[in-house]
Amino acid sequence: MNDHAHESHDHHHEESFVSKYIFSLDHKMIGKQFLIFGLIMFMVGGGLAMLFRWQLAWPDKPLPIIGVSKAYQEEGEVTTAADRKWEERFDDDKETWLETNMPSGVIDPAFFNSLFTMHATIMVFFVVVPLLVGAFGNFLIPLMIGTRDMAFPVLNMLSFWSNILGTIIMMAGFFVPSGHAAAGWTGYAPLSSVPELSGVDWGQNLWCISLIVMGISSLMGSINYITTIINMRAPGMTWFRLPLAIWALFIVAILLLLAFPVVASALALILFDRMAGTSFFAAAGGGEPLLWQHLFWFFAHPEVYILILPGMGMASEMLPVFARKPIFGYKSMVFAMIAIAFLSWIVWGHHMFQSGMNPALGLSFMTTTMLIAVPSAIKTFNWLGTLHRASIRFTVPMLNVLAFISMFVIGGLSGIFMANAPVDIYIHDTYFIVAHIHYVVFGGSVFAIFGGIFYWFPKMYGRHMNATLGKIHFWISFLAFNGVFFPMHILGVGGHMRRIANPMQYEFLQQMQPISAQPINVFITVCAFILGVAQFLLLINVFWSIFRGKVAEQNPWQATTLEWHAPTPVPHGNFDAIPHVYHGPYEYSVPDAEADWIPQTQPNGESEHGEGEPVPAGATAD
Amino acid sequence: MKWLNFPAWLPENVSTFGQGVDNLFILIYWITAIVFVAVMAVLIVFIIKYRFQEGRKAEYIEGSTTLEIVWTAATTVIVFGLAMLSLPQWNDIKFPSKFPGNPGAVVQVNGKQFNWDMTYPGPDGEWGTDDDLQLENQLHVPVNEVVHIRLTADDVIHSFFVPQLRLKQDALPGRFINMWFEATKPGTYEIPCAELCGFGHSGMLGYLTVHTAEDYEAWKNERWTE
Structure with missing residues (x-):
């Protein structure tokens, strides 16, 4: 079953710095590369949000520190060092990047559009997917199914480095003339497909090219995951003994594999429209603007489940460990995830209720969308059921998982408003949808990521993060x-549209009852700054703990799954001997058992860490 | 508590179909609020009651088929029920075949970066003739009368949104989309563009003036004969 194990296990010679830390073929190193990459991009994406939150709370006020003073803005009177600096910038002949995008430190409306476009693009494609699928997928899959590496290690390395290539292309977009893509992360045509209409030239081209490269990176990853999970599970690791995180990653890999080609072709059509004079999406040339929305959302709805399913899987992994109890309804959890994945293909039209799509289609999409509430409810109730009669340890991962569950409940329930076509007439394209997606993707996925980093950190780096x-x-x-x-x-609910640079331009928002929209926007921005600054604590904790954290034992959480059976730090080839699996993944507090957990590797009828029949190192698994 | 009472934040409704939308909103609000409070209450009770305590072990419970069936069935019934309840509202607002006839005004609205062009067919009732009246960002309609709108766009996608009418519809270049409303209260309301349409999106704003019957006649007499 597992022939390649032979070769990889014999690699015990010293590796060079480049082959160990840069062009590594080891799934664990690639996972860690994705982790560090994702965390850095998380700060970049968050930083962009800080800038546009400033503009939304205090429209057209200069930014602190780099912006001009009030006296300078109003009367031209130079009072601060920043004023003098801006005076110099305006006086010389060249137009610098700052002058174009933030004249006097005030965010230009076109730059505002780039900011929220790139905030979402980075958070979706460069943070959440690389962290959930890239970092945790790579690190966990071989360890949790009990094999020595991915099926295609070179493809795995290429997946990371094409991800870096895509990032360089995307970041370059900020520095091209006429600015970065500004058509929203959804890139609606014809705004995105006709350069004259947005005034954005190479920014949008690079956005398309970068996303195609990122997609190729995801494809390489997903092929690898699917192959590895199907073919390389340890002996005894049947489908229904797979940890739920692996089920989630397996399902997500299939979604990625099927969804990406659709958006890649749509992005290519945009590039043709922009650069080769075609007009697939421009009505003036016989094109159809709605075609883009259909292609994009056919990809992007599965994509948003790609953003949440691994979070669900990881939460289901940590919950039983700290509840010391089996996950409630393991099989229904698996089938609920399969149902969510299946439904994700037939609901894309709920993004298009008000788009001009035939209203009869709206009805069918409303019905299929409402159905997603069913598997989501099953998962939520099963998580609650897991806590029933548990013995809960409030560790950092557990706190994050409990936050994940409660935030996902809010995100799921607000989804019912959006799914209802008549109600959506009113709340479509307002901040209600912004709240909804952030409750699911930040409240859901990102809290699962916080928990996951803390939980698996001891296995990744051999050290604990600081609990306080x-x-x-x-x-x-x-x-x-x-x-x-x-x-x-x-x-x-007050009607505040998303993607507007200055809410103060609208009378009805200023008159919002019982509180005007503006003080609410100020409150949100203040909280956003706190949220942003708090993430430095995570970064400090991660980087400090890599070098200085408390040294971890092999299985600090007393968890049952196979990654904790591997030695810490995990050697090349992961396991001394390929483990045999005798149990499901969540055997906690089994009656009459000695300890309150039975590792998956413990043979039936023998005590903890029983020997069973050991498989000699490097032997084929069957 | 007003932060939690979502329906209180809805702006005043001034259209005939708006109350139906609001009712659905309020219904969903109460369903979700009850589910949310119930789930959170259970969660909080569980994490307090079943926190780690010396000498007490967790119970080995793998699941319950009965419970799985109960909550699957209950959720399915609720969401299907909601979908069925929503059908009439959606049909009334968006299906052109269901639009009420005898409009008191027919207007073509054309979104273009970054204005709304309103075109009235003029006294002859035909578009594209010399007596058409074109206005920038000004839409005038009579109160308590059906208004038919032909919505289109010149360049990119815009979205016609009047919060108080509970009406939103994207405007697509190359297509005419029909919509209707009947305003129930005279006044002036904003028509923001709700779909990102370029650097001038923020501030793309028209005004809907709902006149009393007499005022509307007076406005028509003044403007249509120019």
Whole structure:
């Protein structure tokens, strides 16, 4: 079953720095590369949000520190060092990047559009997918199914490095003349497909090219994951003994594999429209603007489930460990994830209720969309059931998982408003949808990522993260997160449109009852700054702990799954001997058992860490 | 508590179909609020009651088929029920075949970066003739009368949104999309563009003036004969 294990296990010679840390073929190193990459991009994407939150709270006011003073803005009177600097910038002949995008430190409306476009693009494609699928997928799959590496290690390395190539292309977009893509992360045509209509030239081209490269990176990863999970599970690791995180990653890999080609072709059509004079999406040339929306959302709805399913899987992994109890309804959890994945293909039209699509289609999409509530509810109730009669340990991962569950409930319930076509007439394209997506993707996926980093860190780096700092980071993030995104529901109900640079231009928002939209926007921005600054605690904790954290034992959480059976730090080839699997993944508090957990590797009828029949190192697994 | 009472934040409704939309909103609000409070209550009770305590072990419970069936069935019934309840509202607002007839005004609205062009067919009732009246960002309609709108766009996708009418519809270049409304209260309302349409998207704003019957006649007499 597992022939390649032979070769990889014999690699015990010293590796060069380049082959060990840069062009590594080891799934664990590639996972860690994705982790560090994702965390850095998380700060970049968050930084962009800080800039546009400033503009939304205090429209057209100069930014602090780099912006001009009030006296200079109003009367031209130079009072601060920043004023003098701007005076010099305006006086010389060349137009610098700052002058174009933030004249006097005020965010230009076109730059505002680039900021929210790139915030979403980076968070979706460069943070959440690389962290959930890239980092955790790579690190966990071989360890949790009990094999020595991915099926295609070279493809795996290429997946990471094409991801870096895509990032360089995307970041270059900020520095091309006429600015970065500004048509939203959804890139609606013809705004995105006709350069004259947006005034953005190479920014949008690079956006398309970069996303195609990122997609290729995902494809390489997904082929690898699917092959590895199907072919390389340890002996005894049947489908229904697979940990739920692996089920989630397996399902997500299939979604990625099927969804990406659709958006790649749509992005190519945009590039043809922009650069080769075609007009697939421009009505003036016989094209159809809605074609883009159909192609994009046919990809992007599965994509948003790609953003949440691994989070669900990881939460289901950590919950039983800290509840010391089997996951409630393992099989129904698996089938619920399969149902969500299946439904994700037939609901894309709910993004298009008000788009001009035939209203009869709206009805069928409303029905299929409402159905997603069913598997989502099953998962939620099963998580609750897991807590029933448990013995709960409030560790940092557990706090994050509990936040994940409660935030996902809010995100799921607000989805019912959006799914209802008549209600959507009113709240479509308002802050209600902004609140909804952030409750699912930040409140859901990102809190699962926080928990996951803390939980698997000891296996990744052989050291613990600092628990006190972890708790401080959790509580500040959790409170500030709700401070940012809960009031956005309110703004949405008040009719506040998304993607507007200056809410003060609208009388009905200033007159919003019982509180005007503006103080709410200020409150949101203050909370957003707190949320943003708090993430430095996470970064400090991660980087400090890599070098200075408390040294971890092999299985600090007393967890049952195979990654904890591997030695810490995990050697090349992962396991001394390929483990045999005798149990499901969540055997906690089994009656009459000695300890309150039975590892998957423990043979039936023998005590903990029983020998069973050991498989000699490097032997084929069957 | 007003932060939690979503329906209180809805702007005043001034259209005939708006109340139906609001009712659905309120219904969903109460369903989701009850589910949310119930789930959170259970969660909080569980994490307090079943926190780690010396000498007490977790119970080995793998699941319950009965419970799985109950909550699957209950959720399915609720969401299907909601979908069925929503059908009439959606049909009334968006299906052109269901639009009420005898409009008191027919207007073509054309979104273009970054204005709304309103075109009235003029006294002859035909578009494209010399007596057409074109206005920038000004839409005038009579109160308590059906208004038919032909919505289109020149360049990119825009979205016609009047919060108080509970009406939103994207405007597509190359297509005419029909919509209707009947305003129930005279006044002036904003028509923001709700779909990102370029660097001038923020501030793309028209005004809907709902006149009393007499005022509307007076406005027509003044403007249509120019």
